[in-house]
Amino acid sequence: MILIDGKETARAIREELREEISAACGKGRRAPGLAVILVGADPASEVYVRNKERACAEAGIISFPYHLPATTGQRELLALIHECNVRPDVDGILLQLPLPDGLDAQACLLAIDPAKDVDGFHPENVGRLSLGLPGFVSCTPAGVMELLRRYDLSPAGKKAVVVGRSDIVGKPLAMLLARPGDYANATVTVCHSRTPDLAAECRNADFLFLAMGCPRFVTADMVREDAVVIDVGINRTPAGLCGDADFAGVSAKARAITPVPGGVGPMTIAMLLKNTVQSWRGRTA
Numbered sequence: 001m002i003l004i005d006g007k008e009t010a011r012a013i014r015e016e017l018r019e020e021i022s023a024a025c026g027k028g029r030r031a032p033g034l035a036v037i038l039v040g041a042d043p044a045s046e047v048y049v050r051n052k053e054r055a056c057a058e059a060g061i062i063s064f065p066y067h068l069p070a071t072t073g074q075r076e077l078l079a080l081i082h083e084c085n086v087r088p089d090v091d092g093i094l095l096q097l098p099l100p101d102g103l104d105a106q107a108c109l110l111a112i113d114p115a116k117d118v119d120g121f122h123p124e125n126v127g128r129l130s131l132g133l134p135g136f137v138s139c140t141p142a143g144v145m146e147l148l149r150r151y152d153l154s155p156a157g158k159k160a161v162v163v164g165r166s167d168i169v170g171k172p173l174a175m176l177l178a179r180p181g182d183y184a185n186a187t188v189t190v191c192h193s194r195t196p197d198l199a200a201e202c203r204n205a206d207f208l209f210l211a212m213g214c215p216r217f218v219t220a221d222m223v224r225e226d227a228v229v230i231d232v233g234i235n236r237t238p239a240g241l242c243g244d245a246d247f248a249g250v251s252a253k254a255r256a257i258t259p260v261p262g263g264v265g266p267m268t269i270a271m272l273l274k275n276t277v278q279s280w281r282g283r284t285a
Contacts, residue, residue, distance in 0.1 A: 002256035004147055004230075010266035013146070014059045017277050021060035032280035033062045034092045034118070034272075035084040039077065040070035040100040049096055055269045061276055064090060070100040077103060078111050085113040091283060092118030092276035115282075118275035121168065129175055136275050141173035143267025144209065144230055148183045153228050153256055155186035155207045163202065163218070163244070164211030165192045169232055173209060198222075210244035220249030229257040232264045 025031055034056055038049045049065075056063040066080060077099075084093045093116045099105045109117075114124040120138035128135030137145075148155065160177045164170035170190060177186040191201050202208055202222040208229045210218055215235040223229060223245075233244030243260030251257050258264055 001251060001254060002151060002153075003251075004151055004153075004256055004258045004263060006143070006147060006258060006263040006266045009147060009150055010055075010270035012150075013270040013274060014055060017059040017061070017273055020277065025060070030089060031060055031062050032091045032276050033064055033087075033089045034094060034276045035064045035066065035087070035090045036094045036096070037066045037068070037077075037080065037084075038096045039068045039072050039103065042098065045096045045098070052094065052269055052272065055273060056276075059273050059277075061273060062089075072100075072103070074103055074107070077108055081108060081111045085111075085116060088283075090116065091279040092116050092272075094119060094272065116279060118272055118279060120172070120275065126167075126172070129172060132179055136278070137176065137271075138168050138172045139268045139271040139275065140169050140232060140264060141176055142271040142275075143264055144173060144232065145176050145183060146271065147230070147258070147264070147267060151256065153207075154183050155228075156184065158186055158206035159204055160186035160188045160207040160209065161191060161201055161205035162188060162209045162211065163191045163198070164209075164213075164232070165190055166211065169211040173211070177207075177209075212244050214244055215242050216244070216246040218245045218250060220246065220253055223250050223253050225253050226255040227253070229254045230264065231258050231260050234260060234265055 021031055036049055038045060053063045084090050093112050095108055097105055109121050114122045117125055117136055120136040125135040129137055155177055162170050162174045174188045174190050177184055178188045191198055199222045203224050205227055208227050211232040213233055215237050229245055229250055231243035231245045235242050241261050
């Protein structure tokens with residue numbers, strides 16, 4: 001059984017980016033810049049932002065932190081986003097969600113320049129993904145695809161089942177798996193809470209992708225022998241963090257599996273950095 005190590009893979013990606021940035025800066029180019037906007041003091045968001053800022057430093061990306069009070073108004077926040085849109089030293093903009101009550105998250109995300117939307121949430125980037133055009137891909141599904149590539153786990157010609165249909169994981173992941181290309185070309189089924197006989201659908205999967213947010217929901221009897229199981233779920237329980245799969249039982253049957261924590265989670269931040277560097281590459285030095 002292959003234990004897919006997202007933490008080590010993310011570290012390798014940061015090192016690759018650091019080497020590329022260092023070489024470019026040695027020739028006189030500025031370093032990439034990422035604006036990180038945090039409104040309020042949500043504890044989980046503060047932890048995520050600190051981790052992202054630390055990862056930026058390790059990769060050689062300059063982080064521009066904007067930590068705003070929860071009393072920040074919609075107009076003030078939109079003005080800041082516009083400022084970041086026009087700053088030539090900002091290549092990517094991260095708006096940490098959720099926002100405090102009273103702020104319109106959708107309007108703020110739409111205000112971000114799609115060319116700096118390194119989270120891949122803007123409708124323009126979602127549309128480009130659906131049409132197979134270059135653009136920024138939502139970081140978590142992009143991280144899943146990167147793990148498949150680096151571990152040489154190709155779903156081409158295989159049955160892939162995605163459990164979960166969220167806009168930021170399930171839907172874009174299904175599109176990435178189905179499109180032509182290396183480590184894609186899968187036959188994809190998207191399942192959700194209204195899917196009849198979900199267990200049977202899971203047992204049909206050569207590649208099973210879990211993004212429900214239900215602790216240990218998928219058990220060993222729902223997984224076929226030698227399946228590849230990518231667990232995107234991160235659930236906080238009294239016993240600690242766990243995924244959507246019952247890891248102990250499922251890992252005994254799987255050909256490869258991601259642990260929680262340490263699987264897909266670290267890849268989300270790594271792909272945010274990779275998207276930022278992608279934006280930076282396309283800009284004038």
